Structures are given as C-alpha cells and as structure tokens.
Amino acid sequence: MAQTQIQTEPTPVLEIRSLTQRFGGLTAVNDFNVKLMPGELTGLIGPNGAGKTTIFNLASGFYQPTEGQILVDGRPTAELKPHKVTALGMARTFQNIRLWNDMSVLDNIRVAQHSQLGYGFFHAITRSKRYRAREEQVTKEAEELLDVFDLKRYAEELPKNLPYGTQRKLEIARALSSHPKLLLLDEPAAGLNSADAKDLIRLIRWIHETFDVTIWMIEHHMDVMMELCTQIKVIDFGETIAEGSAEHVRNHPAVMTAYLGDENI
Amino acid sequence: MKKYTLNILLVIFAIGLLFAAHFRMIDGYIQIVIMTIGINIMMSTSLNLVNGNMGEFTCGHAAFMCIGAYISSVLSVFCFGSNFGDPLLPAASVVIVFPIILLIGGAVAAVSSLLVSIPSFKTRDDYLAIISIAVNYMIISAIQNMDFVGGARGFQGMKNTVWAMVDVFDGPWMLFWVINFTIFTVWVIRRFISSTYGKGVNAICQDEVAAEIMSVNTDKIKIVNFMVAAGLAGCAGGLYAHIIGYVNPQSFNILKSTEALVMVYLGGMGSLSGAVISAIIFTCLLEVLRSQAIIDALLSPVTFMFPEWEPSAGVIKWVMIPLLLIIVMQFRSEGIMGNRELGDVFPKLKKFYRFK
Secondary structure, three states: OOOHHHHHOOOOEEEEEEEEEEEEEEEEEEEEEEEOOOOOOOEHHHHHHHOOOHHHHHHOOOOOOOOEEEEEEOOOOOOOHHHHHHHHOEEEOOOOOOOHHHHHHHHHHOOOOOOHHOOOOOHHHHHHHHHHHHHHHHHHHHHHHHHHHOOOHOOOOOOOHHHHHHHHHEEEHHHHOOOEEEEEEEOOOOOOOHHHHHHHHHHHHHHHHHHHOOOEEOOOOHHHHHEEEEEEEEEEEEEEEEEEEEHHHOHHHHHHHHHOOOOOO | OOOHHHHHHHHHHHHHHHHHHHHOOOHEEEEEEHHHHHHHHHHHHHHHHHHHHHHOOOOOOHHHHHHHHHHHHHHHHHHHHHOOOOOHHHHHHHHHHHHHHHHHHHHHHHHHHHHHHHHHHHHOHHHHHHHHHHHHHHHHHHHHHHHHHHHHHOEEHHHHHHHHEEEHOOOHHHHHHHHHHHHHHHHHHHHHHHHHHHHHHHHHHHOOOHHOOOOHHHHHHHHHHHHHHHHHHHHHHHHHHHOOOOEOOOHHHHHHHHHHHHHHHHHOOOOOOHHHHHHHHHHHHHHHHHOHHHHHHHHHHHHHHHOOOOOHHHHHHHHHHHHHHHHHHHEEEEEOOOOOOHHHHHHHHHHOOOOO
16 A cells, blocks of 8 residues: 555655755745656746755755755755765756866766765775776766767866856766766856857756756746746745746746836835 | 886886995985985875865974874884883894884874864865964974973984894895885875876865765865875885984974975975975985085175175075075976876877876
C-alpha cells in the first residue's frame, strides 16, 4: 500500500518549506515555498533586490536559513556544507560568471567532479590502479561533455580568454559535469545580446531534454522566461506575489505593480 | 623512453654527485652548499604549495621545519645517541631507522599544521598571515621553554647518528639522504598537484566559493594541503638538524620563514620548477655574497668615494638580497617563472621528458 503511494507521488527534486532569511533587520526572504517535481523547468522572477539570488544561495547551502526547511531529493540540507548539498544532486551557476580562470577548460570540468573522485591523497601520490581508472574515466566524461557542448576545441584554453557567451556555456557545462538532478541557473542570459539569448534558449531547452535534469532559473529577460518555463514564480521583497503559467503571470496585477509601479501614484 | 628521461638523468646526476663526494672530488664546503640547496628546495617547493597553489599567505613555514628538526633530533638521540642514557637501538640499524625518524618528524610537523589550517577555514589573506606568524612564535617559545631539549641553549648529539652511518659504510651519507628526500619532495608535490584531487587546491585559490559549491570539500583539501607542506618542511628540518649536528630554536625564527617566502616569490607563485630554480639561485647567491672579496669588489665604487666606510659581508648580504627582491617585484612581479612550469616556457623541452 505504502509502496504504491510512493510510486504515484514521486519525491520532489527540491522542496522548500516556509523559508525565511533575515540579515540583521532586513527580511530578505519571507515564508517562501516551492516544490519542484522531476523534469520541470521553472522560473523565478522579481524586480532587483527581491531576494532571488538569496533563495538560490540558501538552496545551495551557501547560507543557513533563519527559518524553514530545504529538502533536496527528499533529504534535508540543514547544517550541510555546500559541497555536501552538491553531492546530493544539485548544481548551480552564478550571476557573475565564476569559472576557475587559470585552469584549462578541461580541468574546470574535471575538478567539478571532485566529490565523485573516490580516491584520496595516497592514491594520487602512488598513482594506484584506482587512481588511474578513475582519472581516465573523469577525463573521458569531461571530454564527452565538452564534445556535446561543442567546446572541445577550447579544451586546453584558459576560460578567461574565451568569449563571454562561451564562458556562460562553459559554466553550465561545468555545473552539469557532476551529474546533478537539479540545475539552478542564476541569470544565464545576463549580459548576452538578443542573438546570443536565442541560442541560450535553445541550449537550455536542449539540456532539459538531453540530460534528464530539473531546471530552476532566475532571469530578467521576460521573453526567455515566457518561452522556456512552464511554471513561473514571482517574488518581491522576499514574498511570493504571483505564480502560475507564463501567460497568467504576465497579466497578473500584482506583477504589473511590482515591475511598473502603482498607477495611482 | 620519453617517460623515463628525467628519472634517468636524475639518477645519473645523483650517483655522479655521490661518487664525486665519496672520492673527495668535491670538498666538504661544496657538499654543504649542495645539501643546503636541497633543503632550500624542499622548503620553497613545500611553501609554494600553500602560498602559490592555494593562494593563502602564510609566513611561518620555519615553525614546521623547527618541529621536524626537534622531533627527529630527539628520536635520533634516543635511538643512537648518549644524551638520554644508552642508545635504544643497535648502531647497525641506523641506515633503515634514519629515514623513518625523518618521516616521523615530518608526520608530527604535519599534524602541527592543524594550528594554521583550522583557522584557515574562516580566515584568509592578512589575517591568516598573522596567525601563521603567531604559530611560528608559539612553537619557538614552547621549545625554548622545554628544558629537556636544551631550551634556548639548543640541542645536540645528532652527529652520533651520522657517525653510526659512517661506521656502517664510509660514504657521504647526509648528501645521499638530502638528494633522496629532495627528489621525494618534488615528486610528491608534482603528483599531488597534477591529480584532479590536487587541482582542488588551485580551484580554492582561484575562486573558493565556486570550489565549495562545485563539490570541492574545501576544508578537507586545505587540511591535506597544509599537512603535505608542513610534513615536507618537517623532513627538511630533520635533515638540517643532522647536517649541522646542532639545533637552536632561534635558527627557525621569522627570518628563516622569510627566506622561504623570498624563494617562493622569486621563483614565481604556483610554479614548481620556479621554486626549485629560485632555491638554487638563492642559495648560491647567499654563498657568493658571503665572500668579503666579492662584496668589496661590488661596492668598490662606493668605498672609493667613502674610504672610511668598511662594509662587512655579513651585513651587506642582507641589504643585497632584499634589494634583489625589490628589483624582481618591481620589474618582474610574477617571479622568474611566473605561474608557469619549465615545459610551458620552453615547449621544445616537452618533447624530451615527461614529468609525472
């Protein structure tokens, strides 16, 4: 009986229950709830300073929440260090690109699999059998990933020498290298022109289909969001003001007020 | 073939050096200089692991050398000396026991590095530099106040161990161990840093937040990295103690740490071959500037103008070397190699060797 119930109701990849975060007197996030089911592509929008990135930082374990609960794949992440949260199956990108700029592109991808290496210092020193097998596999996977992302010709380049759009792409590839179930994209289209943004929409849709991954993204480009996301959540001043389909959100009066201001003023 | 060229060259070089020393082709002074170069290579490459590869700024590296020196000295005197009563072990076992003693000294130094690595979870940069200086002072003061190892008077008796080795076979034993441990140090560091596991250290240096979120256990990697660096410095300290035959806490003060720092910055941060090259240059320079004749010649234009000034080599040396550092920082702030290895600077070399 219990088993059938589990099968009919899959565990959400990410569940956030009444999350509140206060920085001193400022309530950055207030009573935030979300449930992401496997395979969803959800958006999170809101004006500047609404608390979107704070929610991502909380979800990835970078901040410990003041109140509330975060469950990744059914397991609570309270008191976990960010690398442990990542090991549970979450990966993210950053609003301002944070690649390791003095390591080759290939190494960027390889090091992101650090928690899955499965060998330690003494294996590395003695170049043991396990070390060689794992290293070979990690390199192979990294090369395959670069190949599908069409980045293979940059494998030995340093990321800082790549064009901006390629760096964005590389950061997403790096996030995917740890085989996440959930991918958090923090403004992937920031700083891209409209042609690049179109490519990015294609890329995200393709990732969503190919890698069997749940995506949750923050974005300011409304057209990107409208085209990609099935569900959108709008927050302002840390509170959820609207949620639903793209069409519903676009015409929601609270969203209009938050973005354009109150017409009575 | 390419895989082994470097190993073969190193073995030939080491055997040649040992033969030359054994048949008195190079005198004791040159031997001491070569051994100092070896120890300085160990110090600079191990400090480079923390200051270069991990990008933390620590300036108390001599503290770990001190711990290694004292632990291995005390053990060696216990086992083969007469300060603490009869020797524990038969003199013939010294050849096997001696490297173990050095490694134990290194291991204790590695554990003591927790004094710096645990604060490094939360602090960075200047604050960590202050902590590392504090640890350096703490360890020196602690040893100064331990009477059974001689306190401020220093500790001796390690020569018995060296003589015991000479009794087994009359050869340049200390040179042999220095060469072995220097190669061991460079080998360990190279293998550590070129593995994906060790590249986590570089990731921490370049973006610690990204490293933590991209699944690198930063705290653990920091501990491991500090332990490797401190452990190798501890081995260097043990060798130093047995070459000189006498240790004093004040020989591991902030000046010694600064020497290691100078070598790292001279060679180029994060470059292993740079650290080796700069250790060689730095040691040779120290020795050359020790000569009064050379100092007199270098300063002859100045002394010609001020005939009553008589510079002494011991003082001028410590004007020249910081001056060199200023010049290097001004005109080539990335150091001799500048974050690149020998193979990157001379790509043709890569055809002839592989260093893994």
